[in-house]
Amino acid sequence: MGRWREKRKKHKQEPSSFWDLLADILLWIPELLLLPFRLIIWIGRGFFRLIGNLFDFY
Incomplete structure (x- = not known):
């Protein structure tokens, strides 16, 4: 247990720089712009799979 604490103390997170923030x-930005389209596609796929499964019962 002592080794784990020592390793944890050694690996303390350094403060982020401006360049790290800018890169993040x-x-x-592309992820946030594409998210609505992804959600529409995921909902559409789920809806069409549900419809397809309903037709499989008959």
Whole structure:
């Protein structure tokens, strides 16, 4: 248990720099722009699978 605590103390997170923040923002912009389209596709696929499963019962 003591080793685990020592390793944890050694690996304390360093404060983020401006460049890290800028890189994170630039990587998240495309994700946020594409999220609504992904949600529409996921909902559509689920809806069509539900309809397809209803027809399988008959």
